[in-house]
Amino acid sequence: MAITGALAHKEHPRSYKIRRTRIPLAVATCRSQLAPQLQYKWSATLRSILPIFTPLHSPMYTLMPAHHQRMGHVNTMADTVLINASAEDLRAILRSMLASKTPGLVSAFLTSTRTRLHQRTPSAALHSKNLQTLLPFDFEAGVLAPQLQETLTRARLLYGSGLGFDSLPLLTAVVRATMGVRWPAEGEVPHALVVVDADLDQALQSCREELQGDGPSDYSTAQNAVMDLADTLESIRLDVEQWGGEFPFERAIFSVRDLKL
Structure with a gap:
């Protein structure tokens, strides 16, 4: 016992x-087995409640970890501004940012612009076969083709962002399209050609700055673009001289002769 x-x-x-x-x-x-189910039910309940408090036309609401909430909130707010601001507001905001002299900001802006321009495919109106007839004239009215403004806008984006050599083929095509065409001394056409002359001068200045920096991505292509522009300007000068007109590209022809590659 x-x-x-x-x-x-x-x-x-x-x-x-x-x-x-x-x-x-x-x-x-039991707790480990039930926790996911409880968590799922709570998440489902939360998702069903959130739309009630979400205003109409609001940006997408996303649940995220706590350590990402602050950065995610900033990005969402910035994206909301970009979506809702007008083009005029965005220009004013960008000018203010670029004028702030924040180190590296202008460089980052131009780099992003160049990346976007390289990704973006030009429209059919900017293809070479269309550029050959870019300036159809009504000899009495002197009307310009609508493709002209599109071409100049594209060229300005290129040389304005530091891609001067890439803009030369577009501007050369505009100059070449005036071959064999006579325009009046006054009116829309001669005014437009003076504007093109100013664009050429700015594009060639952008080429000089590109040479002082990293240089063009393809030196041979850049050299051919400059030579093609110079030859085209000289041909137009001789053509205009024959019919007694006023050569509209004086600044450009001196500027391209002064460009040293």
């Missing part, structure tokens, strides 16, 4: 320890 009691006394602490370890383990197991 004493032996039996002693055995019972020894087994009791062990069985207590077993029960003491198994019960919390069972609770933890």
